[in-house]
Amino acid sequence: MEIKWKIGDELKGNVPPGPLDQKWNKYKDKQKLVAPNNKRNVEIIVIGTGLAGGGAAAALGELGYIVKCFTFHDSPRRAHSIAAQGGINAAKNYQNDGDTIYRLFYDTIKGGDYRSRESNVHRLAEASVDIIDHCVATGVPFARDYGGLLENRSFGGVQVKRTFYARGQTGQQLLLATYQSLNRQIAKGTVTMYNRHEMVDLVKIDGEARGVIVRNLLTGKLERYGAHAVVLATGGYGNLYYLSTNAMNSNASAAWKAVKRGAYMANPCYVQIHPTCIPESGEYQSKLTLMSESLRNDGRVWVPWKEDDVQAIRNKSKQPKDIPEDRRDYFLERMYPAFGNLVPRDVAARAIKKVCDEGRGVNATGRAVFLDFEDAIMRYGKSEAHQQGLSNPDKSTIRSLGEKIVEAKYGNLFEMYEKITGVDPYHTPMMIYPAVHYTMGGLWVDYNVQTNIPGLFAIGECNFSDHGANRLGASALMQGLADGFFVIPYTITNYLADKIKVPKADINHPAFEEAEKSTRERFEKLLSIQGNQSIESLHRKLGKIMWNLAGISRTAENLSKAVEEIRALRKEFWEDVYVPGSMDEYNPELEKANRVADFLELGELLATDAFHRNESCGGHYREEFKTEEGEPLRMDDEFAYIAAWEWPNTNEEPILHKEDLNFEVVKPTTRSYK
């Protein structure tokens, strides 16, 4: 089937002039401000309470704006930022190992395979330093060394130690600090919090974002809220794949409603598949669980070289430890000697898929490889024995000493692994397989993190801006906090400075009427179908299409097949879905139906974008575009641009708006981790 699209106007990123490392400071020097007495009359809506949304609501509340903040959760503390395990990057150079703001910027640009906007990334690297200071001040109990100073660890794709962490719960600690700052503002009355409220439409008046329609999930009632600006911080669309490491309720609906009101979706094909997740165990599987990338600091990834060893492990006649060293293929170390097991996520995920496609996967489904800690345990054990002054310790003493060190580093991850799989990873290597984890794509925003709709801002994973085609580990938390606490308070003020004379939005305006009416009709339609298929089963079908045809590796043929199948499934959905209950009550199935219906459109756009991008870069790997060694082949002459898609109407051709990427400082080269 042929996939068609139109070419629209080119986009401008509104990047301020001047040298890269001075742009942000110059911007702040020159930007427009809103005086404190005027802030008290200006309303802002923030959707989402993760690091970006919670941070933005707190910081804007501190400034004195009237903030209304919404989450579909029962409490702002549940946002999925909470699940990030490994850490947060910052160019503090506390380790004296050569880190600088420029190097963090450079690593992020390179890690993103030269598909992100230089100015945004540099600003992110600058903010990283302030983030750590702010987090410590708000009480994040980061890991510390014996002298009481902050500890760092290394993460994939970089050669310095710049990752700050709080055990394996860094996201939790950062989110709780954000949640606490938010609660401080709620108590002060600057932020009004609406729990269990989901945004179901965006309201535009005279082309500007002026409000939202929100569904009170407990009563089912549709409510209208107006403001001078709307900030979306609603996360990514990983659940499009059904199975992902996202939380069960993570969805793209708020962002997609914005797209349907005219916002552009940029680079939707850039999806990060995380290499180290716990493999799927059966059809009923509801989600996949990530094992932190930090494990690759000490774990070695391998599969057997030989077919018979593979078979023996699959039918459990052999244990992994029965396979001698010379019959193991530590394939990441073999393929990428310079970075070894710590290659970036996209590279590791593809390598794992490759060995499994060769038939060397080690579980019954053939989709798993080992992540082995035996060497690390023994190495730490020896070092510990030496420190304790033990002479000639035997192997079991060394092992138990080593286990203790590994437990101190990764104890909670090992425990989680054992809970889920029932296997003790101290003695049997973990089994891991890639899974959808993060979406680099998202709403198109300019330097101000403003979408093409004036007054509509998008921050955090919800926008596309900082990670290019691939995100480095420990950078999502950094971006969320940077956008929320350190970017939007400035840029939204610059926008709102022109709006101080604009009266508060009138929620009886026809635009609100229309938005509420169309939302109601949509929900009524969903409820009236009364078909035979559950939402869950339809979502699962969509996930399979996406994973098989638009997953780790893609081809033009598969992608056009994906579009065809998604369209058919969308039709099936609107004819045969069964949504129980009614609209005027707590109805989680109806919520799900609304979200899956949106995924069924976004999925098509993702496949279209992947089809149009005739190159391989970062998380987007097209089999037709690879080097002789099978490494991804970027086509900078043709595709060094951001693809921002307009979705005029479902079943109409989408319109592609390009924003050229100009690299003034970094010269795009082939990304090599060999």
Added chain:
Amino acid sequence: MSWLSNFLTSAIGRKLVMSLTGLFLIVFLLIHLTGNIMILIPDEGASFSGFVEAMESNPVIKVMSIVLILGFVIHIIQGILLYFKNRHSKGGKYAVIAKDNATWASKNMALLGTIIFLFLIIHFMDFFIPMKVLKEYGHHQLYHKVIAAFQNPVYVVLYVIGMISLGFHLAHGFQSAFQTLGVNNEKYSPFIKKLGMLYSIIVPLLFALIPVVVFLTHQK
């Protein structure tokens, strides 16, 4: 002084009162036991009566006995208030009662306290009220009254039940009092817990031993 009344009516304030009065009663029990043990000395009550005499003539003890009664009363009242406050906070019973997440005693302090209270009423009616309030007999006669009372097997059983309840009450109460006071740390807590366990076994055991031994050795 509103801060003080606020504190004393707060959940933690009430608990502090429970803890301090409880510890005070724990100390009292030791003194009480010292006297009672003398009943078992085979000298026809000479030592026991001497001890009672000494206690009765000591003005400090006189003052303390008032404090003691106050301690009991406050401990009981606060206990009742806490019981009702907590019952109000609880949302209802679960269909299955989890057994292994806490000791039985800790979940039944009010019940145990009630049994001990009932025991105390009997105990007071037997000795304290006739001797000290009604002045029916002098303290030098107390020994014979005790021996006579413990000839009755019903009394012996009642006392033993009272003491078993006391043991369980103390098993939780002793270490709980320290936890409430904020004394919980790696250095001292293991010791406090062991001491509490020893105390709550030995003291009620010795108390219970007295009526049993008297019953067995003074059969008419």
Added chain:
Amino acid sequence: MKLTLKIWRQNGANDKGHFKSYDVVANEEMSFLEMLDVLNEELINRKEEPVVFDHDCREGICGACSMVINGKPHGPLRKTTTCQLHMRHFKDGDTIHVEPYRAKAFPVIKDLMVDRTAFDRVIQTGGYISVNTGGAQDANNIPIAQSIAEKSMDAAACIGCGACVAACPNGAAMLFVSAKLNHLNLLPQGEVEKLERTHKMIDRMEKEGFGACSNIGACEVECPKDIQLINIARMNRWYFSSAFAGDQ
């Protein structure tokens, strides 16, 4: 494996609620919530109303899942949330009682879902460090002893699931409140507001209708994140200081 589930069904806070029995075929690799997903999908296929329960991350960190399984919040496995509890810990033929948290301060919304916003309101009274964005000094300016940072982290690991309240026969929230107080009060950054924070949060906790601690310890046992009673002891000390300090 075949299981009989006795699930609490309650339509709103004013409904009386009752147990309803369901048969479900599960598999050992499933998580408890996936087993409920299977049941719900069956119910939907039969056009019956699915069982409502809170859940989200399914990684044991968001704190959304909240049910009581056979009398225990988050079920029989220690240091484990319901979403991380797997069916291999049950036997074929088991009857499992599933009911909502029962505590005055956590009214039932529907079926197994309760309202835990009382926790948010307690945090709002002081569960934060009062600094605005932008004014912080360099993160390494104040060294914090590793042991102190670790103790703070032990307490900060609380996921706000409310299992402590559900497990407590007194419906008390002392473990939750003390966890937040220890997280913040132990750090030099949080020291500044220590006594005021302690006082305000405890005050709010009582107003929300939570009970008083009687040191039963069921909260500690049922806590999926292993928050210890020692936090309550430290909280009490701070509370005494805040009540008796002369110059406040």
